[in-house]
Every structure is written in structure tokens, then in C-alpha cells.
Amino acid sequence: MTDHSAHAPSARQTNWAGNITFGAKRVHTPSSVAELQDLVSAGTAVRALGTGHSFNTVADTPGVLISVAGLPRSIEVDREARTATVSAGLRFGELTGPLHRSGFALHNLGSLPHISVAGACATGTHGSGVGNRSLPGAVRALELVTAGGRIVSLERGDPDFAGTVVSLGALGVVTRLTLDLVPAFEIQQWVYEGLPQEQLLGRFDEVMSEAYSVSLFTGWHGGPVDQVWLKQRVSGDGPRTAPHEWHGAKLARGPRHPVPGVAAEHCTQQQGVPGPWHARLPHFRLEFTPSNGEELQSEYFVARHDAVAAYEALDRIRQQFSPLLQIGEIRTVAADDLWLSPAQGRDSVAFHFTWVPDTAAVTPVLSVIEDALAPFGARPHWGKVFNTEPSRLRELYGHHADFERLTERFDPSGTFRNDFLAHHFPRTG
Structure with a gap:
């Protein structure tokens, strides 16, 4: 895949994961807003393309792909x-x-x-x-x-x-x-291993509130949570020392990668070494590519008060999806008021799945997961793979119809519509 940050004018044929081949013959990278305006006004099928990290066809088009990576940086x-x-x-x-x-x-x-x-x-x-x-x-x-x-x-x-x-x-x-x-601000990051499941489910809010940012990594094997990444904000009292044991989990003896058996060299620094927020909040370092794109990803958001019940529902079906899983991650996200945000209107917990790169095998498993999470109003991440039907999305998002009207007003001729939007936001008029 061509490095889009290099502003290359040639077409980029696939997304980062390689599971999507774009239909456009060419990627345009305008160097000014005026040039961008000319490209948009001349096109009948136009889509914006970012760094290609979506795992579905949200950015695809048979027309013109336009990157803004070449616009003056400011x-x-x-x-x-x-x-x-x-x-x-x-x-x-x-x-x-x-x-x-x-x-x-x-x-x-x-x-x-x-x-x-x-x-x-x-x-x-x-x-x-x-x-x-x-x-x-x-x-x-x-x-x-x-x-x-x-x-x-x-x-x-x-x-x-x-x-x-x-x-x-x-x-x-x-x-x-x-x-x-x-x-x-500064962050210290620690990794703990082997968090007992009963501790997580009995004290879920306490566990997820222990640090500025908390990530749980699990292979959904039915035992303890494999890893807990705690990203703790450094207070005015200075850096702190982490206890060796935390909620029954043990402090990792060295740097860890989320996927078992993978070297941690691409991960941000751990073991409590203080560092600037931007060098600790991400899991991976900018100067390295964390993987070769050999994966698929899905993610579903439920209300935080349903987190334990949703976890238990997934745990009951884990044998149906865990053989295809590289790693799962669980994180919290605070509510916002953005119409299509998966966290719109509710404090949320996101259940993330990093799959092996096998679309044919993963696709039916998504329906199993979506059925298990249906009682909790699970909203899929828009940039990842999911099977959720348009009728269900309309139920999950209270502003779904408002957004449809907004697109018709902003783009009555459908310049920016593609198959992804036509499927998930069908126009009836």
C-alpha cells in the first residue's frame, strides 16, 4: 500500500488491512483547497480517503477518491x-x-x-x-x-x-x-496479567475507573483476563509506584504486546516510566508499524451499566468466536451528543475484536455476536466490519432519520454517496 502521507498521486488499491480493494481508478491528492473544490465540483461520485484504516467499504467509490493529506499542513x-x-x-x-x-x-x-x-x-x-x-x-x-x-x-x-x-x-x-x-500532562503506564474474572465482573466500574485510561485484553478463553493496561495520569505529587498485585492480577515483569507471543518493541513504554500524554495514551508508537495489516476488526458499544451482562453474554458464546480471534479489548468511552457517535447519549463500554484475516470465516461469527449483544442495544463501530441491518441501525440511533435528512440537504445529488451509505442510509424518495 502506498504511504498516503507521502502525497503520492498514484492510486492506492487497498485499505491498510488489504481486505478492501477500492473501486476508484485513481487517488487525487490536491495541494490546495481551491484544487479540492475543482475536483469535487467536477465529480459525480466522490469520497474522501484518510489513512485507510477502516476495515469496510465506508471510503470506497467507483468514482474519485480524494485525500486531503496534500493540503497545506497547519x-x-x-x-x-x-x-x-x-x-x-x-x-x-x-x-x-x-x-x-x-x-x-x-x-x-x-x-x-x-x-x-x-x-x-x-x-x-x-x-x-x-x-x-x-x-x-x-x-x-x-x-x-x-x-x-x-x-x-x-x-x-x-x-x-x-x-x-x-x-x-x-x-x-x-x-x-x-x-x-x-x-x-504526563502518564505512567503499567500492565497487569491474570485479572480474575470474578474480580472484573464483581467490581467492573471500580476496575475501569482505576486510571485515566484502562484497557482489558482477553482471548475469551473462559479464564482470567490476560492483560490490563493502566494509563495513570501523573499528579502533582509526582510519579507513583505500582503495587505488585492489583485486584488479584500480577504486575507484568517486562513490556507486553496485547497479542500473546508478539514482541513489545512497537508498543508505547510501560513499567511505570513517566512520559508525555501522546507517548503513553496510544498502545503503539508512531515510528513503528504495529502490524502488517493481517487482521480484521469489529467493535460494539453498549451502555456502561450493561457492561457486565454483555460480558457474560459474550462469555457464554466464546467458543463460537474465540478460535478466530487474535485478541479482544474492552474499553470505556464517555457519552457525547454527536448523532452518529456509537457513544451518543450514553456512557459506553466498547467490546473490540481483532480477528484473523479470514472474511469468509469471520462474517457469520459477527451475526452470532450481534445476536448475543442485541438485548443491550449494541452499536457497531462505523469503520470496522459488522452485519447489523439498516433497520436495526435506525432503532439504535435516535438521530438516524435526522442524519438522512441532513445528507439530502447537504448532498441532494448524491455526490458523496456510495454503496456503504446507500445500504445503511437508504433514501426512499
Whole structure:
């Protein structure tokens, strides 16, 4: 796969995982907003392409793929407003260092710093923490090129804003975003192994609230949780020492990778060594590629008060999906008000599955998982593989119809529609 950050003009044929071959003959990488406007206004089928880390056809089109990675790169920090206005094609790993040197931070980061800011926000990508909203929750304003090449700017408080942040590329090509900032901070990261299942289920909220960000990694083998990654914010009292035992789990004796048996060299530093927020909140380091894309991913969000019951429902069917699993991860995400955010309106727990790269085998297993999680209103991650039917999505998202109307108003001719949107948001008129 061509490194999109290099602004290469040639077509990129597959996504990062290699499970999707794009239908477009060419990827255009405009070097100015004016050039982007010309491309959009001249196209009848246009889609924005980020770093290609989605595992489904959300970015696919038989028409024109457009990357904004070639637009002039800018990071404009407003110290008084505590915001940063950034070019949409930046990857988080390219943004966080300059923000930290300015004395600021983002409230949350995903496990990969390699993903683009615009792409992550458009698909509802998140980080972790009981008090931390997803990545698009930080968006205060955005600018996008809509059908016909018109530039539209929206900000928090505008009537359409909550429908435009997690928009799946359906409204236009985002060029700039303004993000809320917090003061820079440091994180210590520890890994514990062998968390007894009874401790997790009996004290779920306590376990997930033990640090600024908590991730549980499990192979769903019916025993203890394999690993718990605690990312603890360093307080004014300075770095702390971790106990050897925590809720029955033991402190790891060395660095760990989430997938058993894989070397930890690509992971962010552990064992309690303090470091800046952007070097600890992700699981993986920017300077390394964490894998070769040899995987598929799925993720489902349930309300946090249903987390234990949802865990138990998955545990009952684990033998049906665990043979295809590389690793599972469980994280918390705070509620937001964005229409298509999987955490919209409810504090959530996300059950993540990293699968072996076998679409034919994984696809039927997803239906088994979705059936097990159906009583809990499980919402799928928009950028990962899922089978959830459009009628069910309409039930799960209270603003589903509002978003359909918004797309019709922003894009009446369907310039940005593709098969993914046509399936999940069918137009009846």
C-alpha cells in the first residue's frame, strides 16, 4: 500500500488491512483547497480517503477518491480559547508533538497514532477512559467542501453541527477541524496479567475507573483476563509506584504486546516510566508499524451499566468466536451528543475484536455476536466490519432519520454517496 502521507498521486488499491480493494481508478491528492473544490465540483461520485484504516467499504467509490493529506499542513493554537485548528489530513502522531510543545494536549487518543484526524472523527473512533469522550468529542468546529465545491463552516452550537462531526464522509470533504485542548500532562503506564474474572465482573466500574485510561485484553478463553493496561495520569505529587498485585492480577515483569507471543518493541513504554500524554495514551508508537495489516476488526458499544451482562453474554458464546480471534479489548468511552457517535447519549463500554484475516470465516461469527449483544442495544463501530441491518441501525440511533435528512440537504445529488451509505442510509424518495 502506498504511504498516503507521502502525497503520492498514484492510486492506492487497498485499505491498510488489504481486505478492501477500492473501486476508484485513481487517488487525487490536491495541494490546495481551491484544487479540492475543482475536483469535487467536477465529480459525480466522490469520497474522501484518510489513512485507510477502516476495515469496510465506508471510503470506497467507483468514482474519485480524494485525500486531503496534500493540503497545506497547519496547526494553529489559540492559547486563550484552548483550541487548535488543524488541517484534516494530519495524522494524530504528527499533531500531538507540536501540541505538547505548546503546553497543551488532547483529552484522549486512540490506540494508533497513525490514523488521520479527519478520518478518525468521521467514523467515531475513540480512546478510553470513564471520563473521556471519543476523539470527535473534542471537535469544536470544522470546515468542509460540499457538493458543487462550496465551502461550509460549522461550529458547536449550530443546528447541524452534531450531525456533521461523525458523518462517514456523507456531507463533503473535511479540510480543517478545531479541537478542544487541555493542559499538557504526563502518564505512567503499567500492565497487569491474570485479572480474575470474578474480580472484573464483581467490581467492573471500580476496575475501569482505576486510571485515566484502562484497557482489558482477553482471548475469551473462559479464564482470567490476560492483560490490563493502566494509563495513570501523573499528579502533582509526582510519579507513583505500582503495587505488585492489583485486584488479584500480577504486575507484568517486562513490556507486553496485547497479542500473546508478539514482541513489545512497537508498543508505547510501560513499567511505570513517566512520559508525555501522546507517548503513553496510544498502545503503539508512531515510528513503528504495529502490524502488517493481517487482521480484521469489529467493535460494539453498549451502555456502561450493561457492561457486565454483555460480558457474560459474550462469555457464554466464546467458543463460537474465540478460535478466530487474535485478541479482544474492552474499553470505556464517555457519552457525547454527536448523532452518529456509537457513544451518543450514553456512557459506553466498547467490546473490540481483532480477528484473523479470514472474511469468509469471520462474517457469520459477527451475526452470532450481534445476536448475543442485541438485548443491550449494541452499536457497531462505523469503520470496522459488522452485519447489523439498516433497520436495526435506525432503532439504535435516535438521530438516524435526522442524519438522512441532513445528507439530502447537504448532498441532494448524491455526490458523496456510495454503496456503504446507500445500504445503511437508504433514501426512499
